[in-house]
Amino acid sequence: MxxxxxxxxxxxKVSPSGICMECGWDNTKNDEKYHLNTHNEGGMKLHSGDCExxxxxxxPRKRARKxxxxxxxxxxxxxxxxxxxxxxxxxxxxxxxxxGKKTAASRQKANSGxxxxxxxxxxxxxxxLRWIVILFVIFELFGNAFFDLFADALDAxxxxxxxxxxxxxxxxxxxxxxxxxxxxxxxWSDEDIRSVNEDLEEAAEAAGDPYWSSSDSEERPERREWDxxxxxxxxxxxxxxxxxxxxxxxxxxxxxxxxxxxAWVSVYRTDEAGYYDYWLLxxxxxxxAYPDYMDGEECPWYELSPVISLEENMVLVVEGMSSMVWxxxxxxxxxxxxxxxxxxLENWLLDEEETLTVGQGGFKAGAYDVVAYGDDPVAxxxxxxxxxYYSEIxxxxxxxxxxxxxxxxxxxxxxxxxxxxxxxxxxxxW
Numbered sequence: 248m249x250x251x252x253x254x255x256x257x258x259x260k261v262s263p264s265g266i267c268m269e270c271g272w273d274n275t276k277n278d279e280k281y282h283l284n285t286h287n288e289g290g291m292k293l294h295s296g297d298c299e300x301x302x303x304x305x306x307p308r309k310r311a312r313k314x315x316x317x318x319x320x321x322x323x324x325x326x327x328x329x330x331x332x333x334x335x336x337x338x339x340x341x342x343x344x345x346x347g348k349k350t351a352a353s354r355q356k357a358n359s360g361x362x363x364x365x366x367x368x369x370x371x372x373x374x375x376l377r378w379i380v381i382l383f384v385i386f387e388l389f390g391n392a393f394f395d396l397f398a399d400a401l402d403a404x405x406x407x408x409x410x411x412x413x414x415x416x417x418x419x420x421x422x423x424x425x426x427x428x429x430x431x432x433x434x435w436s437d438e439d440i441r442s443v444n445e446d447l448e449e450a451a452e453a454a455g456d457p458y459w460s461s462s463d464s465e466e467r468p469e470r471r472e473w474d475x476x477x478x479x480x481x482x483x484x485x486x487x488x489x490x491x492x493x494x495x496x497x498x499x500x501x502x503x504x505x506x507x508x509x510a511w512v513s514v515y516r517t518d519e520a521g522y523y524d525y526w527l528l529x530x531x532x533x534x535x536a537y538p539d540y541m542d543g544e545e546c547p548w549y550e551l552s553p554v555i556s557l558e559e560n561m562v563l564v565v566e567g568m569s570s571m572v573w574x575x576x577x578x579x580x581x582x583x584x585x586x587x588x589x590x591x592l593e594n595w596l597l598d599e600e601e602t603l604t605v606g607q608g609g610f611k612a613g614a615y616d617v618v619a620y621g622d623d624p625v626a627x628x629x630x631x632x633x634x635x636y637y638s639e640i641x642x643x644x645x646x647x648x649x650x651x652x653x654x655x656x657x658x659x660x661x662x663x664x665x666x667x668x669x670x671x672x673x674x675x676x677w
Contacts, residue, residue, distance in 0.1 A: 254269065480576075481501070481581065485574050498583070500577055504550055510572050512563070513525035514564070516562075528570075529546055529548040529549060531550050534548075595610060597628065602661050605658040612658075615673040619642040621669040625666050631661075633655075650676065
C-alpha cells in the first residue's frame, strides 16, 4: 500500500482486511501483484496455465456472491449457516460502499457550509427576510385600523362589564345585601348635603342675612305673578355662567325657573359674607322621570326657586350644560346696568397635553368666556385653585359656552376633548 492504512484509490481509511471503508476498494492488490487488463509478463506469475484462460475464468468472488444470493432465497435471512467466507467479504465490501456514500454526503454538506461562509445566503434567511417585509407592509397599511379596532373592542368590553356589575349591584340591593353609599364614589351623600345646608344657614344667620332660604326645603315654592307692564320688569334667559348684579342683572327681586333638564344655581357675595344661597332646580319633565330611576322616590327638588333679592356685590352662578333657566322679576331696569372695565386680556387656546396656570406665561387673571368650537363639539374643562378646590365646566350640544368665569391667580386649567374637531378657547369677557 502506498500509505499505511490509507486507500490507494481515494485516500480513505482501510480495514485490517485491506478493504477501503469509504469506497470499498481492495487494497491488497498492489502494482507488483495486480495488473488491470495487462499481462504480467515480466513480473511474478501467480497462476498456472495461460493468462487468457485465467481472465475468462469466472471470478471466485462473483461466484461466491451468486451462491450467497441463491442461498438467501432458499433460506431465511437470519440463518448464519448460509453465510460463507466469501459472503462475509462481500458484506464488508457493501459496508465500505455505504460508508463511502455517507462520507460523500458529509463532504457535500461540508461544501454547502463552506459556500455559506463564502457569502451565499441560505434559503431560510431569504424566507425570513421576505416575511419581515410582508409584515412591515401590512402594518403600514392596516396598523391604525387594527389599533382602532382593538381600542373599540376594549371599550365594548368595559361597557359590557360595567352593565354586568350594575345588574349584580341592583339585584343585591333588591335582596337587601347592598346599601349604596354615594360618598364612597366621590359624590355627596344625603348626610353631606344636610351638613352643608346647616353650615350655610348658620353662616347666613350670623351675618344677619334676611334672604336665606334652604334649597333642601320640602315645601314647593309658590310662583310669583309679576306685573309685565311695570317699568322695571325683567324677564331673561340665563345660559350657564356668572352674572354680576348691576352689570348683567339689575338690582331687584326675582324668581328663577328651570325649563329643561336640571340646573345648579347659587348666589354669593363678593364681600366678606361669602355664599348667600343655592338651589338645585329640576324641570317638570325631570321631576316626572325621577321616580323611574330612583326606585319610586318622589323628587325632592322643584323647577322654581324661592323669591330672592339680588343686591350689589352679589354674583348669580348658573351651572347646567343642557338646562334653560329663566329669570323673572322686578328691579331697577336694564337701563341701570353699567359696563365692566376693560381687562386687556388675550385669547388662549386650551391644549389637552398642556396645563395652563394663571399668572404664568402671560396668562393673566380675569373673567373669560370658555367657548367650544367645532361641528359637534364636546369638551370638559377643569379648574383647580391654589386651595385645592375644583370647578368643572362641561360643553356640548347647543350649550357650547360658559360665560364670565373668574380665573384667579394660581388656577390650573386642563381640558379633555371628546371629538376630533373640537377646540376650546378662553376669550376675555370684557
